[in-house]
Amino acid sequence: MPEKQIPRELKLARTDKKYLACRGRLTRTAKSDSLGPRNSSQTMATKKLASSRAGHKSTPRRPRTRNAESGRGRRELVIISGMSGAGKLSALKAFEDLGFYAVDNLPAGLIANFADLVRDSTEIERAALVVDIREGARVDKLPQMLQDLRGSLKTTVLFLEADDDALVRRYSETRRPHPLGRKTSVMHSIRDERKRLQPVRAVADLVVDTTKFNVHELRALLTERFQSEERKQNTLISCISFGFSKGVPEDADLMFDVRFLPNPHFVPKFRPFTGRSPQVARYILSFPQTREFVKRISELLAYLVPHYIREGKSYLTIAFGCTGGKHRSVLIAEEVKKRLAKAGYNVKVVHRDSPV
Numbered sequence: 505m506p507e508k509q510i511p512r513e514l515k516l517a518r519t520d521k522k523y524l525a526c527r528g529r530l531t532r533t534a535k536s537d538s539l540g541p542r543n544s545s546q547t548m549a550t551k552k553l554a555s556s557r558a559g560h561k562s563t564p565r566r567p568r569t570r571n572a573e574s575g576r577g578r579r580e581l582v583i584i585s586g587m588s589g590a591g592k593l594s595a596l597k598a599f600e601d602l603g604f605y606a607v608d609n610l611p612a613g614l615i616a617n618f619a620d621l622v623r624d625s626t627e628i629e630r631a632a633l634v635v636d637i638r639e640g641a642r643v644d645k646l647p648q649m650l651q652d653l654r655g656s657l658k659t660t661v662l663f664l665e666a667d668d669d670a671l672v673r674r675y676s677e678t679r680r681p682h683p684l685g686r687k688t689s690v691m692h693s694i695r696d697e698r699k700r701l702q703p704v705r706a707v708a709d710l711v712v713d714t715t716k717f718n719v720h721e722l723r724a725l726l727t728e729r730f731q732s733e734e735r736k737q738n739t740l741i742s743c744i745s746f747g748f749s750k751g752v753p754e755d756a757d758l759m760f761d762v763r764f765l766p767n768p769h770f771v772p773k774f775r776p777f778t779g780r781s782p783q784v785a786r787y788i789l790s791f792p793q794t795r796e797f798v799k800r801i802s803e804l805l806a807y808l809v810p811h812y813i814r815e816g817k818s819y820l821t822i823a824f825g826c827t828g829g830k831h832r833s834v835l836i837a838e839e840v841k842k843r844l845a846k847a848g849y850n851v852k853v854v855h856r857d858s859p860v
Contacts, residue, residue: 581622581657582632582730583615583650585704586664587697588683589671591714591722592634595664598723599632601818602731607633612642615649619657637697638683647703663701663708666715668694724815731813740819741809741849745779745837747829747857756823758808760801760836765794768831778858779834788835798836802843809849829857 582599584592593608600606610618610633622631637643653659666674668691675682675690682693705711710729714722746753748763768774768784777784788794805822812820822840826832834855841853 579623579657580630581619581653581659582630583653583659583661584632584634584664585636585646585661585701585708587666587671587694587701588637589674589678589694590664590666591717591719592636592664594719594722595662595726596632596634598726599730602727603630604730605631607631609634609636609638612639612646612649615653619653619659623657636683637701643700643704647707650704650707660710661704661708663705663711664714665698665705665711666713670715720815728814739813739817739850741844741851742819742821743837743841743844743851743853744821744823745829745833745853745855745858746823746825747827747833748825749827750829750857752825753821753823753856755821757812757817757821759823759825762797762824762826762832762836765797765826765832765836766791767827769828774831777831778855779831779836780838780855780858784831785835785838788832789839794835798839798843801836802840805840805844806847809844829855830859834858 582604584595584599586592596606596608605622605628607618612635615633615635618631618633622628635643635646639646650659650661671694672690682690682697684693684697688696712722712725717725744753744756748761752759765788768777768779768787771787774781774784774787779785779788789798809820824833824836824840837853837855841851844851
């Protein structure tokens with residue numbers, strides 16, 4: 505029967521049945537807190553729904569842990585504390601150069617919130633913050649805060665210190681007041697600070713005495729300890745060829761003059777080509793001094809590069825120069841690049857003065 509010929513009474517009856525069925529499914533029973541029909545007679549749809557819910561309850565969900573989520577296992581927080589004048593700011597700059605999100609003098613009451621930010625962020629994987637005697641009376645609560653953090657996030661506490669004489673000398677050189685005030689002598693403030701920070705030192709994972717360290721030595725120590733393997737591999741090494749006739753590259757860290765090698769420019773058939781041409785490369789490499797130079801320079805770099813990386817250099821530029829920057833320097837840059845890449849370094853080559 506077409507829809508327009510259905511009697512009005514029948515339509516109302518159908519509407520009432522739908523309403524009662526929906527109402528029955530959403531009515532709480534008197535004997536249970538679960539949702540169920542008002543009477544014992546259930547429709548087929550209600551039975552299927554109940555069966556589906558029962559099957560769902562019989563298979564409990566496995567709780568999702570943070571470490572199971574992508575990238576969460578790499579999250580790390582470094583808390584830098586210690587004596588005023590021991591090098592905390594220099595340490596923070598070193599961490600920033602290592603790729604850490606760096607914060608100085610964060611109030612202790614915000615440490616837990618900051619840890620949540622690091623743990624849940626999609627952009628911050630490693631962070632470092634300085635918390636010290638500038639916190640005032642709240643510094644007494646810091647040890648317990650640090651212990652609580654370790655339960656939810658990989659946390660390393662770094663404590664920097666130095667002997668009293670070294671700290672007094674540094675304050676004398678910088679002429680800055682001690683954070684504990686101007687009403688007492690610097691020596692008295694240092695001793696008071698050392699006493700109050702003793703509980704923080706007791707929970708530290710790494711204690712570094714900077715008495716005999718300069719800024720570069722402290723940086724090297726922190727780089728060796730906290731630099732990730734991924735960052736070591738990502739240190740960019742650039743091999744640049746250039747011509748002395750057009751000036752030396754200003755950004756070169758190491759520069760080698762290869763004008764002592766035989767010059768293909770004086771062989772007419774090689775003039776149109778560059779050091780990347782196979783025939784030019786074979787000609788230059790046919791001389792024993794070329795092969796010996798490549799061998800020795802590669803050995804030197806194999807020794808030097810790890811030390812540069814350990815010092816914290818994020819990039820290293822090695823320049824090779826000949827007269828015009830077209831033949832010899834190009835060949836040497838390409839050969840050295842091959843050997844460094846084979847050793848596992850991230851290397852690129854740039855021929856500044858050579859035509860494509």
